[in-house]
Amino acid sequence: MARVRDIDPSELQPDLAAIHQRYLDTYGPFASQAAVLAHVPAALRHLPPLLMELREAKTLSKRYLEIAIVVVSKLNECHYCVAMHKPFLTVEGLSPQGIDGILAYRDHPELDEVDRLVAEYSEVAWTTPNRVSDALFARLREHFSEAQIVELTLRITLCGFFNRFSEALRIDD
Structure with missing residues (x-):
C-alpha cells in the first residue's frame, strides 16, 4: 500500500480525470502511480502525457x-x-x-x-x-x-x- 492515499479519478478536475483515464487506457496498468501523481496536478498533467506521446511517436522500438x-x-x-x-x-x-x-x-x-x-x-x-x-x-x-x-x-x-x-x-x- 502506498504511503499516501490514492486520489480517486472522481476527485479530479475533468481535464485531469481525462488524462488519468487515457493513461490507464493507452499506456498500461499504472493505476496506483497515476492516483499518487494526482496529488500534484502539474505532475499528472505533464508526466503521463509525455510518456503517451513518446509511445505514440514510436521513435524507439x-x-x-x-x-x-x-x-x-x-x-x-x-x-x-x-x-x-x-x-x-x-x-x-x-x-x-x-x-x-x-x-x-x-x-x-x-x-x-x-x-x-x-x-x-x-x-x-x-x-x-x-x-x-x-x-x-x-x-x-x-x-x-x-x-x-x-x-x-x-x-x-x-x-x-x-x-x-x-x-x-x-x-x-
Missing part, C-alpha cells in the same frame, strides 16, 4: 525501450516497475527467466548485439553517466539516430525517476 526500463528498474531494485514492465518485455520476445537474468546481458542467450548494447548503455547512463565513453557512444551511433539516442537516454533517466518515486512512496499495483 518497444523492445529496446523495455530492455532499458527493465535494466534500470533492476539496478534500482524497483520491484513495482520490474513487475509492471516484465509483461511488455515478454511480448517483445524475452522469456520470464531471460528477463530475470537481464543484468547478465553480456552473454545473455536471448539478447542480440543491439539488445546488449541497449542494456550496457542503460546501465552506464544510469549508474555512472559521466563515464559514458566515446567508444560506447560511437557504437550507439552505428545503430541509432540522434533522436533515438536522445529518447533512449531520456527514457533511462525518466525510468530512474519513476523507480525512486515508486519505491519512496511504496507504490505497488
Whole structure:
C-alpha cells in the first residue's frame, strides 16, 4: 500500500480525470502511480502525457525501450516497475527467466548485439553517466539516430525517476 492515499479519478478536475483515464487506457496498468501523481496536478498533467506521446511517436522500438526500463528498474531494485514492465518485455520476445537474468546481458542467450548494447548503455547512463565513453557512444551511433539516442537516454533517466518515486512512496499495483 502506498504511503499516501490514492486520489480517486472522481476527485479530479475533468481535464485531469481525462488524462488519468487515457493513461490507464493507452499506456498500461499504472493505476496506483497515476492516483499518487494526482496529488500534484502539474505532475499528472505533464508526466503521463509525455510518456503517451513518446509511445505514440514510436521513435524507439518497444523492445529496446523495455530492455532499458527493465535494466534500470533492476539496478534500482524497483520491484513495482520490474513487475509492471516484465509483461511488455515478454511480448517483445524475452522469456520470464531471460528477463530475470537481464543484468547478465553480456552473454545473455536471448539478447542480440543491439539488445546488449541497449542494456550496457542503460546501465552506464544510469549508474555512472559521466563515464559514458566515446567508444560506447560511437557504437550507439552505428545503430541509432540522434533522436533515438536522445529518447533512449531520456527514457533511462525518466525510468530512474519513476523507480525512486515508486519505491519512496511504496507504490505497488
